[in-house]
Amino acid sequence: VRPETSRRLLLAAVDAFSDRGYNATTTREIAERAEMSSAALYVHYRSKAELLFEISRTGHEAVLRKVERALDGPTAPPERVQRFVEAFVSWHARNHVLARVIQYELRAIPPERFGEIRELRKRFDHLITGELERGIATRDFAVADVRTTALAILSLGIDVARWYTSHAEMPPEQLGAAYGVLVLGMTRGPALT
């Protein structure tokens, strides 16, 4: 639970960073978007970098919770991979404004804070790698290079944040479902023809 003013600042910062980029945004602009003074901003966050870190942390945690929930149920590897992709992709579509900040401003996170974000990011990699390995063991999947396949699956979801707009043709869930099917194709290995 976050105090209301603190939350308003975070949301204003998400909009500003997503719109103009972290480097081009000043704390003054963020305060203005939140209809507050810069002094009031510093009561809640020590710096612009601290705001970015907070956005990044809460964003990564939100999508992680969503994929973990999606994996809580199905047991067959293909269905699990499909559910993972649906959750990951639809989150990036629905939250594309926030997603742009968490995915494209990683370099601006203060080095002493980056470790925490890196650990969160590793968990996605770990989850999808585990699912692929399980599916190889059950012979559901024929994946030649688990690492590159895991990378490609996450990459597909992340890039949704770049191109998805609120007036995109496909609702987030429908896009997630379509991508889930495409990724299952990827797991079947090269054609034998």
Place this chain on the structure above:
Amino acid sequence: VRPETSRRLLLAAVDAFSDRGYNATTTREIAERAEMSSAALYVHYRSKAELLFEISRTGHEAVLRKVERALDGPTAPPERVQRFVEAFVSWHARNHVLARVIQYELRAIPPERFGEIRELRKRFDHLITGELERGIATRDFAVADVRTTALAILSLGIDVARWYTSHAEMPPEQLGAAYGVLVLGMTRGPALT
């Protein structure tokens, strides 16, 4: 053929935009990176936006030439799609600094210039869509939704610009080849199991 100073400015602008983002970069910084005065910059480019447009146009033309050359030869749809992906992906890996600018700064291109870039971008979509349709006609591919599949294929290549670094594990061509195989999997449709 571009005069040497003009070229030096373009390269300096690519580095600056890729590093800090278009909005956070000033023409003065670009001139400094090119070891020139701001006045000298304006002899060659009217504005920062004009530099971005020029970078975007030449970048899009370069990758377009590369994929067109890759398609000049093979006739079977699976091989053609594979060649397209190899060329598109390896270009984004090898030229990740430039690619970040052409893929992530589209919103900053002046509206009166954007039409030209949009037309270039449509050609990639047109090319891969055509290849998918050809492969459906020959029954090499089982693609339920050509549009989304084309989007996903381009998306995979574009996102390489985000994560690829000069010290990435895989050389550009090897990554392109691995992605080519993954995309062929995508074209095979959902598993029947």
